[in-house]
Amino acid sequence: MPNSHAPKGTFSGDLMTNRAIDRNRDDGPILWSNALFLSLSPFLAASLIPIYLWNSGSHWALWVSAVALWLFSGLGITIGYHRLFAHRTYKASWIWRFLSLIAGASALQNSVLVWTAAHRRHHRHTDHEGDPYNATRGFWWTHMKWIFHSNDMADDFSNVPDLEADPLVRWQHAWYWTIAWTINLGVPLTLGLLIDRPWGMLLFAGLARIAYTHQATFCINSLCHILGSQPWSRSTTSRDSWVCALLTLGEGYHNFHHTFPADYRNGLRWFHFDPGKWVIWIGSRVGLTHNLKRTEAPIRWRKRLERLTERYQLSLELTAADAGHDWRQMIETARERVDTELTRWSQNLREYHRAYRAGEVTRSMRRSVRDARRAWRANWKEFLALGQALPVAA
Numbered sequence: 001m002p003n004s005h006a007p008k009g010t011f012s013g014d015l016m017t018n019r020a021i022d023r024n025r026d027d028g029p030i031l032w033s034n035a036l037f038l039s040l041s042p043f044l045a046a047s048l049i050p051i052y053l054w055n056s057g058s059h060w061a062l063w064v065s066a067v068a069l070w071l072f073s074g075l076g077i078t079i080g081y082h083r084l085f086a087h088r089t090y091k092a093s094w095i096w097r098f099l100s101l102i103a104g105a106s107a108l109q110n111s112v113l114v115w116t117a118a119h120r121r122h123h124r125h126t127d128h129e130g131d132p133y134n135a136t137r138g139f140w141w142t143h144m145k146w147i148f149h150s151n152d153m154a155d156d157f158s159n160v161p162d163l164e165a166d167p168l169v170r171w172q173h174a175w176y177w178t179i180a181w182t183i184n185l186g187v188p189l190t191l192g193l194l195i196d197r198p199w200g201m202l203l204f205a206g207l208a209r210i211a212y213t214h215q216a217t218f219c220i221n222s223l224c225h226i227l228g229s230q231p232w233s234r235s236t237t238s239r240d241s242w243v244c245a246l247l248t249l250g251e252g253y254h255n256f257h258h259t260f261p262a263d264y265r266n267g268l269r270w271f272h273f274d275p276g277k278w279v280i281w282i283g284s285r286v287g288l289t290h291n292l293k294r295t296e297a298p299i300r301w302r303k304r305l306e307r308l309t310e311r312y313q314l315s316l317e318l319t320a321a322d323a324g325h326d327w328r329q330m331i332e333t334a335r336e337r338v339d340t341e342l343t344r345w346s347q348n349l350r351e352y353h354r355a356y357r358a359g360e361v362t363r364s365m366r367r368s369v370r371d372a373r374r375a376w377r378a379n380w381k382e383f384l385a386l387g388q389a390l391p392v393a394a
């Protein structure tokens with residue numbers, strides 16, 4: 001994982017811009033089918049829908065079908081392509097995996113093999129050379145321009161051997177276009193014939209729904225690296241934003257996701273908008289999904305500690321230098337105390353989980369986990385109080 005992101009205006013920031021220019025020269029030729037469809041489809045949908053409504057009037061089935069197919073495609077990408085296949089954040093039954101592949105193909109974002117290979121490169125090289133949607137290349141590049149160009153790496157599946165070994169994935173890759181057209185043309189056409197509005201349904205549940213699903217997914221690569229906060233890490237440009245979460249069916253807590261990509265959740269708290277997380281969890285209740293991976297609390301809190309320490313140090317740099325030394329020492333001492341308690345909490349938890357799997361949990365084990373958590377919390381509160389007491393920049 002990359003661990004440095006040069007701020008704008010610095011020397012290394014300028015170097016980054018120069019490298020971006022070089023890469024522009026190296027981008028493959030434009031794929032006109034991608035460029036024209038992705039650029040024109042939102043405008044076509046936005047202008048044809050009012051004309052259709054003016055001429056033919058509305059019908060509830062048009063709207064309901066468009067929303068239902070949008071949820072089907074969007075969740076196919078989120079819970080299928082992204083969290084199941086690209087990151088392996090949970091395991092699922094055959095039927096769940098099959099439906100995820102059908103739903104993912106209906107979003108018209110290529111086969112899961114191609115999609116995952118690019119996405120794993122995005123995580124491996126975030127914001128650097130080799131990241132297909134490198135956020136340092138600007139909004140439009142990450143939003144959709146990267147798809148306009150052919151890419152030598154598009155057929156490089158060296159980072160997806162696990163998927164290549166999966167017969168279901170190989171089947172979807174071989175039949176991708178057949179599946180995609182069947183859902184995107186066949187289903188709207190059939191529904192349209194049922195209500196005697198084939199063109200209306202093709203427009204609502206076909207073109208408009210596809211255009212919206214595309215733009216919403218593209219926001220994950222563009223907006224989610226620009227808009228919001230970075231509570232977990234500044235090692236990448238990724239950000240957490242509830243606005244992005246609403247737009248992207250719950251993928252907006254992108255800073256959390258880049259910090260803990262193996263977690264099946266994007267929105268950590270119960271009230272964070274993350275339909276993908278809820279559907280996967282419901283799936284586990286009815287036996288369709290299992291082994292849902294969650295990042296342990298002490299690991300998460302250690303990241304928060306690192307992030308807050310950075311903030312404290314930055315605020316000291318902005319205040320008088322002569323007041324700096326003592327504060328630095330106090331921050332370091334308080335940080336070490338929290339760190340020690342996190343290590344103890346983590347060890348106790350690990351022992352508890354080991355015993356739980358072996359059916360040997362004792363009362364004293366439960367107590368030691370609880371005590372370690374309490375000790376961490378007390379030290380964490382002190383660390384937070386120290387932040388309140390830090391000198392403020394004039």
Ligand SMILES: [Zn+2]
Nearest residue numbers: 220221238254
């Ligand atoms: Zn990202």
Ligand SMILES: [Zn+2]
Nearest residue numbers: 119123257261
């Ligand atoms: Zn990801």
